[in-house]
Amino acid sequence: MSEDKLSLAKRELTGKKVKSLREQGLIPSVVFGEGDPILTQSAYNETEKVLLSAGYHSPIDLDIAGKKQLALVKTVHVNPVKRTIENVEFQAINANEVVEATTPIEIVNFEQSDANKAHLVLSQIIDEIDIKAKPADLPEAIIVDASGLKTIDDDITIADLPLPKGVELADKELDPELAVANVYDPAQEAAEREAEAEADKAAEEARAAEAEAAAATEAAPAEEKAE
Secondary structure, three states: OOOEEEEEEEOOOOHHHHHHHHHOOEEEEEEEOOOOOEEEEEEHHHHHHHHHHHOOOOOEEEEEOOEEEEEEEEEEEEOOOOOOEEEEEEEEOOOOOOEEEEEEEEEEOHHHOHHHHOOOEEEEOOOEEEEEEOHHHOOOOEEEEOOOOOOOOOEEEHHHOOOOOOOEEOOOOOOOOOEEEEEEOHHHHHHHHHHHHHHHHHHHHHHHHHHHHHHHHHHHHHHHHHO
16 A cells, blocks of 8 residues: 555546646546556646655555556656646556666765765766566665765765665666766866866967968968069
């Protein structure tokens, strides 16, 4: 049983007609499973609250017109201008079967690390990862302890992710050395960027000088001929 619950009513409206549902404060949705997709709808505020809580990684207990169904959020369509939820797709799942889900990676305790004390900065490159587990074993997040980071040579890789019991990576071919986060020196990077900018400026000035010299050389014979 999931902590997130959502009641869905079956709907008849499809296509452009669903616009009237949104005007009534309802969100059209679809539940995919082994059989035919089920067209559904639900109250906007209630749905938004559940989606924010469950994300793409936590199972949701759906009540579809009185019938219980465990599901994961498959896709959320958002209006690009208003940023409001337009449509939701759910994937029906079985509590006893392994499913795939996208789970956030949360890095903690960096402020306690020697790297932070040395005024280095942590840059997270990968924010989420696809995992496989039974619904009850799906974690809300993969928590990584960064307190052991010390220098700019240190990083956090896929191999460093502490997967809970019963959880595995969905992509078995994922490079274990792929960086999830790394440490850098902002002062050093700023100095390198400044040096690159100065080098680019010098190269541009050199090209301009060459072009000016070439133009002068081409103009000289013409002047001599005119004399």
